[in-house]
């Protein structure tokens with residue numbers, strides 16, 4: 001509680017924190033959303049990797065193992081517990097397979113996905129990551145832990161991190177992007193309105209080839225509504241009992 005109060009009065013954090021509290025009153029559609037995700041689930045993610053490129057998947061498994069060892073070793077020095085990462089193997093695989101260059105993610109936390117994305121970019125020899133996050137206000141000095149896993153790893157030339165929250169960080173990222181986004185991964189506040197808002201802000205940099213991944217689509221009906229309204233081809237994968245939705249893949253898979 002002490003940390004929440006201290007962070008509330010910091011910089012402009014109170015605006016984001018108030019908005020987050022208000023979002024708790026959004027209609028709860030998690031039961032319908034989970035049912036829809038289960039009904040629309042595709043093959044397992046491993047089968048997907050094998051069907052796209054089984055040779056690359058064998059290589060990726062080795063590369064991801066070394067990334068995990070690096071991250072676990074680094075995080076063990078912190079003596080704090082953080083939530084696990086998003087499905088970073090999927091992000092890593094897609095970037096390696098399709099040589100994705102302009103990558104935007106929301107939700108960094110300790111930085112599992114940021115680390116995997118930056119490692120994939122490095123392996124490919126090109127690419128840039130734009131990340132948006134907002135400090136976990138339950139921690140003391142939360143800013144210093146954001147992206148911890150990917151910091152001090154010679155990433156400064158390939159990474160822009162803005163921790164003012166999606167409403168402020170995403171417009172800044174749009175300003176900085178010269179070209180369209182190749183891959184967008186949404187893993188921040190997870191509310192229906194947060195997802196709508198992020199897509200709205202990034203809209204001018206998204207085209208039909210942009211691969212868009214939403215984590216935790218079982219939280220609300222946003223992904224279902226989005227693909228139905230826009231007549232998008234999509235895939236749903238189950239990951240550790242949760243579901244993620246992807247659009248933009250079909251055009252990329254030859």
Ligand SMILES: C[S@@+](CC[C@H](N)C(=O)[O-])C[C@H]1O[C@@H](n2cnc3c(N)ncnc32)[C@H](O)[C@@H]1O
Pocket residue numbers: 016083084085086087106107108109110111112113114132133134135136164165166167187188189194
């Ligand atoms: C699930 S974690 C992200 C995990 C990360 N992708 C990884 O793999 O390590 C969600 C993050 O989103 C941040 N967040 C929550 N609301 C946000 C907002 N409105 N704007 C930006 N980030 C937000 C949280 O503080 C947290 O750091």
